[in-house]
Amino acid sequence: MAKPVLWVVIPCYNEEQVLPITAPWFLKKIQELTEAEKISINSRILFVNDGSADKTWEIIRDLAAQDEHYIGICQSRNRGHQNAVLAGLMEAKDKCDITISIDCDGQDDINAMDRMVDEYLNGVEIVYGVRAKRDKDSFFKRFTAEGFYKFMKFLGAEVVFNHADYRLISARVLQHLADFEEVNIFLRGMVPLVGFQSATVTYDRAERLAGKSHYPLRKMLALAFNGITSLSVKPISLITSFGIGFSVVGLILMIWAVIRAIMGQTVVGWASTICIICLLGGIQLISIGILGQYIGKTYLETKHRPRYIISARTWEKEERKYLED
Ligand code: UDP
Ligand code: MG
Numbered sequence: 001m002a003k004p005v006l007w008v009v010i011p012c013y014n015e016e017q018v019l020p021i022t023a024p025w026f027l028k029k030i031q032e033l034t035e036a037e038k039i040s041i042n043s044r045i046l047f048v049n050d051g052s053a054d055k056t057w058e059i060i061r062d063l064a065a066q067d068e069h070y071i072g073i074c075q076s077r078n079r080g081h082q083n084a085v086l087a088g089l090m091e092a093k094d095k096c097d098i099t100i101s102i103d104c105d106g107q108d109d110i111n112a113m114d115r116m117v118d119e120y121l122n123g124v125e126i127v128y129g130v131r132a133k134r135d136k137d138s139f140f141k142r143f144t145a146e147g148f149y150k151f152m153k154f155l156g157a158e159v160v161f162n163h164a165d166y167r168l169i170s171a172r173v174l175q176h177l178a179d180f181e182e183v184n185i186f187l188r189g190m191v192p193l194v195g196f197q198s199a200t201v202t203y204d205r206a207e208r209l210a211g212k213s214h215y216p217l218r219k220m221l222a223l224a225f226n227g228i229t230s231l232s233v234k235p236i237s238l239i240t241s242f243g244i245g246f247s248v249v250g251l252i253l254m255i256w257a258v259i260r261a262i263m264g265q266t267v268v269g270w271a272s273t274i275c276i277i278c279l280l281g282g283i284q285l286i287s288i289g290i291l292g293q294y295i296g297k298t299y300l301e302t303k304h305r306p307r308y309i310i311s312a313r314t315w316e317k318e319e320r321k322y323l324e325d
Helices: 019-035 056-066 081-092 112-121 139-154 171-177 187-194 217-231 234-262 270-302
Strands: 006-012 044-049 070-075 098-101 126-131 163-170 198-203 310-313
Touching (some): 006 019, 019 044, 044 056, 044 081, 056 070, 098 112, 112 126, 139 217, 163 187, 171 187, 217 270, 234 270
Parallel strands (some): 006 044, 006 098, 044 070, 126 198
Antiparallel strands (some): 098 163
């Protein structure tokens, strides 16, 4: 009986320290799954070099030369984690039956792949890897991540709690994901929108093997903000609600002030006036800022720039071609 071809998609950015350690883990897992007759022997491990400045691409090329299961593509420059995963997924499209995306730093438990494949074999099209506990993450990372998921839920955007980008998706889902044409991508939010039957598998998230996280606070906030504005326009309606609320309070204050003035009870009222001006000024600036973000995003989307540019593939010769004389 035919078995599904699996492609494991692994984004790598400056990972020369971890790749030589984790690459054999992925290969071992593919071999185990093949021996268990769950996947085809034609399955592959696809590394996506996201414009690394270190030896990551050389390592990927060496791996590809060692074993045919290892393959790699190289992005022309660093475009960020989300774009790297998407580039890998789009490369895998039409070439496999299932993809599993996973980070290369050993934080996501490879053994959860068995359960993911089992779910697929039982008819599920999307399997989300969910972190059971985050005790290896710093308190700050845990706290901000949880706040983010709660806020997303409040905004009505569907994201799976404690799921990052470790997930299995079927070829069918991949075909539909390719129809999502946004340039600002947030895969965690896009994949649930595709629909189809989904399941979750939980795993314990480990510490990074070596190197350091590429998600410092600034990038984490940018990703969270991108996620929110990609999936929901509710912040704009919240601004409107705030505006209405403050206007009502303002109106009441105005009537009160006029009555006091008519009765000759004019108060100095400096402090309260300043407070209200400051508060309203702040809220207005934030509101304009949020609106500006949406307008900026619309502007960037209308350009339809490519989401990734692949400069090399391990299975293609890197040579310049000239036109015939
Ligand atoms: N990554 C990438 N491009 C980037 C940043 C990160 O491809 O610009 C990859 C990185 O090599 C890793 C994954 O994305 O495989 C997750 O990054 P990281 O481990 O730094 O994030 P964290 O786990 O700390 O959230
Ligand atoms: Mg990591």
